[in-house]
Amino acid sequence: MSRRVISFFLLIWAGGVAQAQGPAPAISYTRDIQPIFTEKCVACHACYDSACQLNLGSAEGATRGASKALVYDGARSEVSSPTRLFVDAQGPAAWRDKGFYSVLDAQGSQAALMARMLELGHRTPLQPNAKLPEEITLGLERENMCPLPGEFAAYAGAHPKEGMPLAVTGLTDQQYQTLQRWLAAGAPVDERGLLPSAREAVQITAWENLLNAPGARESLVARWLFEHWFLAHIYFAGGEPGHFFQWVRSRTPSGRPIDLIATRRPNDDPGTQVYYRLMPVAGVIVYKTHITYGLSAAKMARIKTLFYSGNWQVTALPGYGPQRRANPFETFEAIPAAARYQFMLDNAEYFVDTFIRGPVCRGQIATDVIRDHFWALFQAPEHDLYITDPSYRGAATPLLAMPGQNDDVGSVLSLWLAYRDKRNEYEALRRDAYANVRAPSWSTLWAGNDNALLSIFRHFDSATVSKGLIGEVPQTMWLFDYPLLERTYYQLAVNFDVFGNVSHQAQTRLYFDLIRNGAEQNFLRLMPANSRDAYLDDWYQNGGQLKMWLDYERIDDSKPSALKLDEKDPKRDFARQLLLRYGDLNAHPDPINRCEGAYCSRPNIDPGLQEAEQSLSRLTSRPAAGLKVIDQLPEATMLRIESRSGKREIYSLLRNRAHSNVAFMLGEESRYQPGLDSVIIYPGVLTSYPNFMFNVPADQVPAFVDAMEQAKDAAGFEQIVQRWGIRRSHPQFWQYFHDLTTYLQETDPVNAGVLDMNRYENL
Template sequence: MHFRVLLFLLLTCAAFARAESISYQRDIQPIFTAKCVACHACYDAPCQLKLGSAPGTQRGASKAPVYNGARTEPIQPSRLFLDAQDEQGWRSKGFYSVLDARGGQAALLESMLELGRSHPLEPNAKLPKDVTLGIERRNVCPMPGEFAEYAKDNPHGGMPYAVTGLSDKEFAFLRQWLDQGAPVDWQPVRPSSVEAGQIADWERLLNAPGARENLVARWLYEHLYLAHLHFEGGEPGHFFELVRSRTPSGEPIEPIATRRPNDDPGLRFFYRLRPIQEVIVRKSHTAYALSAKKMARVRELFFAGDWQVTAVPSYGALDKANPFKTFQAIPVRARYQFMLDNAEFFVKTFIRGPVCRGQIATDVLRDRFWTLFQAPDRDLYITDVAYREKVTPLLELPGQFDNLTDLWERWAAHRDMRNQYSRIRTAAYAGRPAQWADIWSGNDNALLTVFRQHDSASVHKGLIGTTPISLWMLDYPLLESTYYELVVNFDVFGNISHQAQTRLYFDLIRNAAERNFLRLLPSASRQAILDNWYQDSGKLKLWLTYTDIDTVTPSGLGLPRQEAKERFGEQLLRRHAAIDAAPDPINRCTDAHCYRPGVAQELRYAELAFSRLSGRPEAGLPAIHFLPEASLLRVEYGKGKREVYSLMRDRALSNVAFMLGEEMRYIPGLDKLTLYPGVLSSYPNFLFNIEEGEVPAFVEAIERVHTQKDFDRLVERWGVRRTHPKFWRYFNDVSAYLYETEPLDAGVLDLNRYENL
């Protein structure tokens, strides 16, 4: 009897000790990171519940959606770590707790998890028809007292939503933690000694006295405020952000929460670097390296000359609308070269930007295109002072004023200014036939590939795939205009007028980048290529909105008139092979060696088989009709090894000149596939898991797909549905693969666009 009592006491004490040992930092956040952050991160987190940090978890949820393209009035920003500094501050902004258990009622988080467990999903089966997916799904955000009604109306609305749930151990940990009152033992990220030393150096540079120094610091801040900064010799996984603070170096940071980074911060402020405290998610992760070499480059570019600042620009609306005028005292070559040095980063900000979703910009884009940059020595805005002074006033950007009543009047004024600039530019370049030297080739940022997947996009170094339908060539005015229009001046919390002006102006930017590229081709070929880009309704846009292209000035590239764009692509690949970061024998297969040099022996035959899928139109490969836009292929080989490939669907559109009606511009039968090693999208739509020896069978199965039933069989055999028992193992392993192969660019992938195949 005494033994049983002793055993009971020992077990009770052990259980109590275990209960006491649950740590948010050690036990809870890893669960959120593994199975919640894929949806609950950034501005598109359902109900604004961000689970990537303790402050985000404690902030809780809100009924106010960030994304609402139809709102007539802007809303107040709700940026974690910026617009409020504690839980009480967020409560005053309408956020409510998901952790508090009151009046005998379970915490909202526990109720959501219980609802998910009480309605389990059939393993690896399609989701029930009443479960809606996608970013257009309307989120219902019940407060604790509204949960019973929510559960009744949404039996499959538990968490994790529409996906394999938590393990028993994970659920027990979370439940026990919540029953204890959800204590948080959060340890903020702190700089290492190496990082602290470099932070001090950079803060000294950015806060140096003097008019020149202040203006350069302001320009650098506006170009790096979005960056996830990391230091040479710093800790893996440590990233920092540049903020404006009321306090100087050495004191606790008090961030100044302006709506935009170029809004007036007040009379006394300091540039400071602070650690990023949230779990890194790839869709908003824009890494940028800081080092002694980078600082020397900044000093070389911006402070080597004896230029002076005669007047300090204000933070007024007109100054914000025209960064070319605001920062005209800074040598223009320095500004452009700084951006070229890190062109991938800046183009990436257009997409990842301050919004987490890119659809304000993406419906202007083709599904895959290459981006080139004009060499500074060949850019008249850099080399010709008179030309620069003439066109600078015309580069004003819209969006500073968002009254609905004058939306179209303001838009028309900016369109007319932009078109006047285009005509002046065309005339200025008319006597300068394009040369190969016009294309900048300074480093591996010079050649970029952009993929668009309807409402998201991604940017990658190198030229991936065959020569695309369209190409862009950005000069300094285009690169800087795009950055300010889509990043600095864009307000995700703005109203429909602001967002419409942004989208419409980016359409002009795209057209200008295409026009710049056409100058490289034989003059007689340009109009036909342009007409192919603007078919059907696009012809109306060519007539109403854009200026005429130059069809007279010859090109000095020596290309044939027939298939000029394709011949350009071939020569570009040959001429710039040394800086092309994406050699691509799979998509550009010319012999029997359609695999990467040095790839594992087991993967050579897999890549050779994959090359059969690339470049074939849907008319000859009907499976494309059933494939989503961004699939991942996880190929297992050897002993515990795997490689990940991206299978991207390049949709064919008659034009991309309008905000609405894309389905009417879609051309069925002309879609193609691009297959490339690595993870090319932060928003995978589906994942296939394949044994290396099964790759030929997988490719053959795709080639045999003609009906939905054929495709369903393919998914049944190799697909990893949201309900797959090992879904999280495979999904999270892709993030692990990213950390192994691209550690600086890695982050948790987004699950909101994962489809129900």
């Protein structure tokens, strides 16, 4: 058969454009199989939280297969070997050596494991839009059942209704037949790799040249930039839609194939000369790991101005090792602190995304230390003593080291106490130093671009970041300065090891508790001095006072603030003035949750949607004690509302769970205050993990809101679900679920990706 060039286009969020040569199989993996996986499988089988580590976002993941080993295991005493797709092994044979087993290979007379799992699912269809049988466990409570091919019969006997796709409207007959034909044919895979366009290739060369430029100063800046970019999905000005790249360390220079240096962390010793390279992001783009960062000529000029202007020098390049990881302020102290902080401020949403939304797919190590809703602000560099005062910087730097580098289980307590004391010594230094400078004013807040005001939402074990101030005035706010922002990023992104043991994870969680407390203390300096203790008492109820006494440095409750705030409710007045002063930076005005006057909807949208938003505003800013339906809601519900004109809007309905404090590792339920829960409703997708979805015609929104107000218990909520809910068993489940991604493509195409349904509940 003659060879011919096969050109193909995957869905934009499925990986872009690629070209290759080879004989055309009867069924093409890229043309016929991956689109089915993308539509029906990737929503559960992507990232580390894939069931059995089976990742179906690429041919590499499909051929790698499955593993019984858990990635998320908070109790393991020993670190586990990393199993990062495309990084820690290449090809099926190498993955077999790491304990993965094939789901595609036939076993003697038995069909492939995937074929049997699909057949089990296909012969036990779900009752349309009915609640699933209670015996099917879903979500994070589900046991990681990963039968080997020889164990399938026992699995099917014990779980006859749990074939694939699991507990959701399944494959169409045509999709099922296509997959079975492919598997019966031996599951052939025609490998495809994303190729940069000519315009992208030019920019890749320019950026690799910048980061690999000779010289000690250039090398140190490149290392710092890499450690701050390693999680980013890079896209280029004028690049192809759906093309993303990531920075990696390679043994080979530009112009040669990348030879990946696969260290456990991005700041581990590479053991060889390093070349920083840009590698295409392979596989389906999934929203939960898709944290984007744009590069352009303007960005390069900005970096050159920040880092290469001035006459600062590097006398000796720092090495690697635990101490260098623990204290990046010492490691990179030669780079002007003003440049480092300004670079992070320019892209503050990206950095907060990396450690709040996170790339590790299950973030409860971090998220159970934060409240369900808060706003984040940033201290202006000219008001940050770490930037402006060399003597203060010199005293502070040794105190900014972070734990987690020593994972000895027996040393957890002693390590925690040592780093707690070091951090509190820093907080005392900071408190006393700031008491001797000008009182904070509005100029204390950085207002350089629309990254200056951020909203964070926690959804139990995941979280979301959005530009702008969304929702009612939150209970707490955070104020980042440079030492706090950099420590948070290193502790939760650079230094965090998802494959680490219980000691590493505990140290990370405990120190993040101190970071949260530091951000709250920074914010309290803006409040009237005589109000600060009362706010702390409110934030640290129910044992929180003991925590403050044991582990936190005392606050400054005497140095006045220069802000003129209403003494009756200074925090609310601060929020009001903040919104007035920085309205141009507030990326997303929020009339639904902060309705002022008679109009509680956005202007200049479809009139039917305006009326819908007006009705929805009745559900916001109300505690669960007065709106009982909140007790029935999961953390993140999507509302799909379509007007008579055909315009549709997607809203996030977020449940904000109230807690007396969030200062302890265990016992969250004992500090839960359900009567104070509330909801935020906002246009857009503000979660990576939808828990449920309602589809409501715009003219029925008043009836939907009435029903929500009248529902007092589970039976009342069941009626709402039956009328407007999209259950996992809904015949059009996938159409509605993937419309969320379509919406993202329409409204925010760079950041669009397939959402995760692992947390979609059985309501």
